[in-house]
Amino acid sequence: MIDREWGDIFSGFAGEQGDLIPILQRVQEKAGYITKGAIEAISQFLKISENQIFGVASFYSQFRFTEPGRNSIKVCMGTACHVRGGQILGDVLERELAISAGQTTEDKRFDLQRVACLGCCALAPVIQINDDIYSRMTVIRLKEVLEKYE
Numbered sequence: 001m002i003d004r005e006w007g008d009i010f011s012g013f014a015g016e017q018g019d020l021i022p023i024l025q026r027v028q029e030k031a032g033y034i035t036k037g038a039i040e041a042i043s044q045f046l047k048i049s050e051n052q053i054f055g056v057a058s059f060y061s062q063f064r065f066t067e068p069g070r071n072s073i074k075v076c077m078g079t080a081c082h083v084r085g086g087q088i089l090g091d092v093l094e095r096e097l098a099i100s101a102g103q104t105t106e107d108k109r110f111d112l113q114r115v116a117c118l119g120c121c122a123l124a125p126v127i128q129i130n131d132d133i134y135s136r137m138t139v140i141r142l143k144e145v146l147e148k149y150e
């Protein structure tokens with residue numbers, strides 16, 4: 001049985017398998033991530049298994065499966081950033097925050113993602129926190145930057 005909340009999500013869709021991606025996009029827009037409940041409801045609506053939905057959704061980096069934090073950190077893993085230490089920044093952030101990329105800290109203060117080029121390679125290595133870009137980032141500056149975010 002699909003309740004009203006999901007009725008809104010599914011409105012305008014015929015229940016065909018091709019609806020999967022746009023429905024997932026709508027869920028993520030509304031909830032901020034793909035919840036377990038969403039996968040169950042989509043499975044009923046489209047009559048495909050939860051595993052299939054998870055398989056498709058996890059193929060696309062735009063979909064997340066954990067609740068976002070109050071602040072979202074993106075560490076650039078593009079070539080320019082990678083050769084200038086992006087990988088090390090990502091590793092240090094994972095250690096500092098005690099999470100892996102794709103996860104959210106227990107206090108919901110930060111979530112962390114490793115992403116492809118952020119489009120400002122001349123400033124490598126780059127991290128982005130919410131809408132703020134931090135260029136020529138160093139491990140030493142990381143801690144001080146994180147402190148700006150509650």
Ligand code: FES
Nearest residue numbers: 076078081120121
């Ligand atoms: S490679 Fe990092 S901004 Fe382009």
